[in-house]
Amino acid sequence: MSTVKDWVRTRFAMISAILVLLYLFVPVAYTFVFSFNDYRKSNIVWNSAAGPTLKHWKDPCGAPGVCDALLTSIQIGAIATVVATVLGTMLAFALVRHRFRGRATSNVLIFIPMATPEIVLGASLLTIFVQGFSRFGLRLGFWTIVIAHIMFCISFVVVTVKARLQSLDPRLEEAGQDLYAGPGGTFWRVTFPLVLPGIVGAAMLAFSLSFDDFIITNFVSGDETTFPKFVYVSYLRGIPAQANVIGFSMFVIAVALVVAGQTIGNARRK
């Protein structure tokens, strides 16, 4: 008896870790299983009479609107990621590499959006878009979503790139300056390549934040429909299984990218 107890005690952390990981995957598994459901009216109850079907996988755009929403989300994510990554990286360089008046204020300006609940960000953007910026001809829709996503992604890009910049060995850049002599050459040939993994990570983080955002998007989107909004709006009728197909595929693609990134990283280190 005591040996069983010991076995559990020494492995307590690992056993609970595995249980928690399984728990994390429960709804993903549900999404996957119900992408094969041959349902009649709504994809809520498993239709055991018909058995699993591949028809939703063969026709992922079969549900009206689902692929339009997906395309909108990808476009918004791409634009927001590029702009937020450029602006955020510039901010990170300014904050880590320069001392200037207003540096502390800038740090606070970057931190506060991350500490503000999304609903407050969405609410404040909605009021300014409706009561202020509409004067300039800005209507709720695609571009207001892009603007909002860039805003909340910037801070996350800054902290990610900043972490990478702060951990750089300054001697590498000094060596670069000794060898190349020009600050431009040092930057593009030494600093930038060293910071690049941080920038790529920041861009991936920004894209995933943008792609999955619902709360802020819901406030500023008007009639535009993104993928999360499509799913949310259609849940009462039951989500079409095509959304499960797309949701699960995004999961597979993202995991593949992460694994590829780690493999490349490991290969480089060797």
Place this chain on the structure above:
Amino acid sequence: MTAGVAHVAGAGPDLPDPVPSAGRTRSLTAYLLLLPGALWLIVFFVVPLAQLFTVSLQSGFPGYPGYYYRDVNFGTYASALTEFAGHFGRSLLYAGLATLFAFVLAYPLAYAMAFRAGRWRNFMMICVIAPFFTSFILRTIAWRQILADNGPVADTLTFLHLLPGGRITETWMAVVAGLTYNFLPFMVLPIYASLERADARVIEAGGDLYANGFTTFRTVTLPMSMPGVIAGTLLTFIPAAGDYVNAELLGSDRSTKMVGNVIESQFFKVLGGFPTAAALSFTLMAIILAMVFLYIRRFGTEELL
């Protein structure tokens, strides 16, 4: 994603800034680098917040719902806070419970990843992040079906006499469970990041000295991971307190609504609800920022800023 979340967590390496180089003194470059991003944040974060504040003070034209005029009317705050005090309390309570449960679930996982996983560490890290690439709304709706009446979880718990009401969805339990699930990685990653930097030998030494697992945990392991725990609790509590999706999808029509639900419905479903929604948003933000700064001051993590 990992690096980002981990550092938001304030868990990144706290190395001194690199040696001053030629660029450091040229503040013009600094301002040019700073300007576009800072302007974006000012125009689309600071200005909208200021606008939200003025909206919260606006008054409605009597007899014309949906029309407002500029005013300094703090009455909206008083009436909104009295009317929706219950929703505020629920938001803070549910977010607090979700943060507690997330901590209990996250700590063993982060500990195992940092000290027990060995070559499985990267694999486990991917497993923590991976579920979050399936849309958050899709996963929450999946929970709705899994926890549904006559679903596997509700049936099992009823069979074990652990569920007196007979149902999970449409109760506070489902809302708290949903919040716990959705923000769990934000608790795991910072705790992991700070444990990973801790020296395993210190913990072993603690084990040798105290010879009691719990005492070692309380006096050695937990203090070493405090920066991660603080960051994790903030990263879980803040979004949970402002969330309305879990309460909307997993909760009931009335008794489990949070302040986020009120803000959303005042904006979109109640004509003339803008000032009330703005006042509630502003109060929520003020409460959360005050808590964040008190919390950071109490535990002294300047690293976050």
